[in-house]
Amino acid sequence: MEIGQHISQRYNEELEQIRNKVLQMGGLVESQTKKAIKALLDHDQDLAKDVATSDQSVNQMEVDIDEECTRVIARRQPTASDLRLVIAVVKVITDLERIGDEAEKIARYSKKLAKNPNVVDTHSELSHMSQLVLSILHDSLDAFARLDAEGAVEILGRDEKINKELDKLSRLLLTYMMEDPRHIKNALRVSWCARSLERIGDHAQNICEYVIYLVKGKDVRHTSLEHIRSKYFPHDIDVSES
């Protein structure tokens, strides 16, 4: 799939610009997520505050890109893969913006957790889960940048691991809460953070689905992974490793 094969040089540039802006927005959201996670794991209040302030730029980017997409549709009347690109972008940026929201939530709880003595030790579990989520987010942005549908399908298989980690963490938190009522507040905060991490993973997976749609022209949402693989990628990819 290639973008930028139009006779009008200006049109090529417009599509390329939209794509670049999405990548830029993705980069910002990824860095926000990383910071929020670092604030959570290191009890870093300053970093947590930092995340809250960059949210505005993400929001503005969403509005700008949306406007540009509408303009391109109205002026260039794109069809086929160009139109799919624009529609995919409109969807992807919604997920990106919501990832930014979740990062902000994590930062907010991190601030509270950092202020309170932390007797609820879930550092290694949170750290493990964060790594999974960050890699899914990074790889889906990468799949979007390279228009890599195979990569996107591989990522779709990974959320099961995140769910398992969330389940384990929730069980651990429950034991802390039952052990001593004074643990409950902090355990709940950790639990909200973990849910936000899970949601970031979900949004990243949505992005992967749009990448597949964009490249293959097929809407694979609400379709089982087995079905997607056998139908659109019959010959390739070993997804046994993460």
Added chain:
Amino acid sequence: MEIGQHISQRYNEELEQIRNKVLQMGGLVESQTKKAIKALLDHDQDLAKDVATSDQSVNQMEVDIDEECTRVIARRQPTASDLRLVIAVVKVITDLERIGDEAEKIARYSKKLAKNPNVVDTHSELSHMSQLVLSILHDSLDAFARLDAEGAVEILGRDEKINKELDKLSRLLLTYMMEDPRHIKNALRVSWCARSLERIGDHAQNICEYVIYLVKGKDVRHTSLEHIRSKYFPHDIDVSES
């Protein structure tokens, strides 16, 4: 604002059909949400199961409407308010689908809550919060159906009430959890349900923002309510009552 003023009768019908399908999808999602809430409040396991099965139709509707929107853009090359309608629809159905997801989550926790003896009494708080959320959802779908931007702005002011209710409910749940560790599991379940209710309210508010965009041609996301009111609706609406 009027839709269906084109020389091509077929084009009018296509736009009208898309709008109708969105309303149909909205109706289904609203009924799912109502059922999930009823299952939660009445400890009705059968109803809870019912909600899980209707999720597939919502998902299919999302995919179908998306396809139709892409088709209309490619074939009819809409501009101005027609294009805004199509773009708004693409966004609205994403929120509708996610409302369906949240309703399913509520139903899932309701099943577990119904199975376990319920010592955590939050019936009146949950019921109050549910009423607020259902009215926001209903009214935003109504605003979309009637392309009523004034109505949409009025709804945007209401989420503060939901947040207050959520805060009160969370405090109450905390006391139950601290009182007796055996309450913790059920209190957590109620708490997840309340978060899902809050999210349904958020998605409904997103729909309102798209209605304003559609009618006024202005993207009001991430804009303060005061600013929206003074800029786009300078002369009207008393929003002091809910």
